[in-house]
Amino acid sequence: MKKFSEADIGEEFGPIEIQIGDDAIRRIKAVDDENFWLNEGTETKSVIDPAILVQYSNILKTTKYSLEGLVHVNQKIRIHKAVRVGDKFTMTGKVTSKYTSRTGKIFLEFECIFMDEGDNVVLESKETYLLKL
């Protein structure tokens, strides 16, 4: 499988549908020490951290590429709507930039949009990776 570092600027990924279920609950519980988002037995329709959606952008990338050699150095999110357990989303992604810094390091930017079932934007994500070629 080709490495993500070989992706072209403008290359698009998805759409892929995801649902906030057991997988997301497991991840939220791993960072929810004080049960702010989830209380035992009350997971159904609980509001959870929308930032957890960013985790799922790897599903988009790995439809075409391996993630070998990527170092996640920067993350931007813009939250538009709250996210609840059980919600379904469609995610799409795009490589928006690839550039070399003055020190010779190569960076790649990947933007991802998560839409709800009503076609409303829920979360926008921009990930920056240092490429270890």
Added chain:
Amino acid sequence: MKIGDVISLKERVITQEKMSAYSGPGKNIHTDDEEARKVGLPGTIAQGLMFVNYISEMLARTFGGKWLEGGELTVSFRKIVRPGDTIRTLGKVKNVGNGKITLNVWCENEKEEIVVEGEAIVEENNL
């Protein structure tokens, strides 16, 4: 809120169990020492997005649902975090105006080394 106000989240101890639950299933640099050593790391490291969640939780606790409908966060991952590290998550208001509250946000380890830092914006009109 006013400039200089500080917000924080209770300290969190990073464990391999949490890292594996967050970044698994499957072997990767966050869940498997061997995979981490293959790329020159001393062992597993916590996934940076865990700290995005910590910062987001802190902002949700402070700004309530308003953070969850219009918040913006930009962070850079500065240092690796390993199992056993203790992480403090903090924010400090740096600007209030033009309908927005802007905060410096960061996570630091028990040595007070910044591991993640950036900026968050909350729409004041949402408050």
